[in-house]
Amino acid sequence: MFSGLMLNTWIAASVVAVVAGIAGFFAVLRGQTFAAHAIPNGAFAGAAGASLLGINVIWGLLVFAIGGALGIGVFGGEGRGRNARHDVITALALVVMLGLGALFVSLGSQYAEETYADLFGEVFGVSRSEVLPIVVIGFVAAVAIGVAFRPLMLTSALPEVAEARGISTRRVDVYFLLVMALATSMTVPIVGALLMFSLMIGPAAAARSVTARPGIAMSLSVVIALATVWLSIALSYQTNWPLGFFVGVIGAAFYLVGALARTVATPRPAVR
């Protein structure tokens, strides 16, 4: 389980989990769950397109994830969950990118297994040359969030105060969507487009349901994401079942445990 080839998987997946935990925390806090679902799906189209053109998959992933993020951020208005137009734009961006993905897959001579791996993840798909870009992009995404930590927190928790201090909520929204696109594009080949979303939302939602303090919640979100991914890799290695299955189910299980814990403990208002 810890041989040379699997070591790449462990390293790459751990980086993915840390970034997903951090990005997911803000996605949940900012109510951008739908966008977190849409952008990885768009990245799938990028992967299919890149393999149709015969170029490196990472370029296709980057172009489509960033394109999707810009489309949602620029045309969708403020994504505060209250705006139905934002949801409509997100839904349309999502289906257009998936539609393109369907076209690329059907035109290309890609093997069905490869499509399946892009959608649902492939634990043995990480080669040595892929680890370095994943670590670099993951580092950049984490730094990008760290640098903008205060504006991100402020626009998430107290948008009116942020506006009063001259921070553009809109611009922070687009910035965050772009960081999410970065985080996504490196993840899709490993966890799969459909399940990257579970890795972002499940741990973050679980963390937020047990603590209201942002710093602790974010660290907890990272820890849970790491636990989810490590457990999933081990189980997937043992059973040969798809990684995405374990990520999805374990992520949901953590959320349920968190929700139960909150019900059992004294009720208190969540951060907003």
Next chain:
Amino acid sequence: MHYLFEPGLFSSGPVRTALLVGAIVAVTSGVIGVFTVLRGQSFAGHSLADIATTGGSGAFLVGINQFWGFLIAGVAAAAVMEAIGVQRRRGRDVATGVVLGGALGLAALFLYLGTLRTATTGASFTVLFGSIFVINPDTVPALIASGAIALLVVGALARVLLLTSVSPDLARARGVNVRLVGILYLAALAVSVSLAAVAIGAVLSTALLIGPSATALRLTKSPARAMAASALVGLAATWVGIVLAYDSYYWPPHGHTWPVSFFVVVLVLACYLLSYLRPNRRQVPRSPHEEEAECGPTTGGPETRLGTAHV
């Protein structure tokens, strides 16, 4: 004309089935989608579709017709989402997302196991992206019946649904069982999503649900007219998509048919973008009362306005 309608288009059985099923799907999704957009449940609608994937792949695994898989999973998911409070605004996106994540994990497993057992690899593609040309004609009556039932439910509830969508508090004050209305509506939504999943694929059915209704709601303020316009836009996109996909056999690369779903999605997006050409008349400020409402007035476009005078 000859170039648009390739020879053999209308004499082909699968194409006629596709046109018929496409019409049912477009009308059902178009009408129900108006409420989905008004209630701000685009994400819930999309999640139902994605969760239907689990049913579709499960049906593929046990070897029954995929429509039944889509339908069972969709209705079950609607019940779960109702139970964990999809009608509430706070936290509902997260709850939806977590259910969705778990369900997609199961879909991954089912597709994997199914592929192992039957050694056919095209199943993932069929479940996710649809196959309107290979619909078994025997299931068409069931599809028509399901669509009709969903439309009847929504039609009978239309006035109450509008009221609960725009102002749940007012509806409650008038003695409407908001919860029950919400459940019935989610069930109808699940049916329409399953229909669309058969036609253009589970993950793309959102296109027919959200696109035409968002377009229609930008064009008209009257809910009745929006439903009619939405059904028409959906119908046009689906039929033109089917014809183009049939023609695309002769496009490069030769001998490859482009997927119907791709054309439908692109046409729906084009319609939505075209609706922006219509100038906004005026911005309607929201009243403080509406801001406080749990499911506040969620509109397809800035100029859409739903006065209580309509309901």
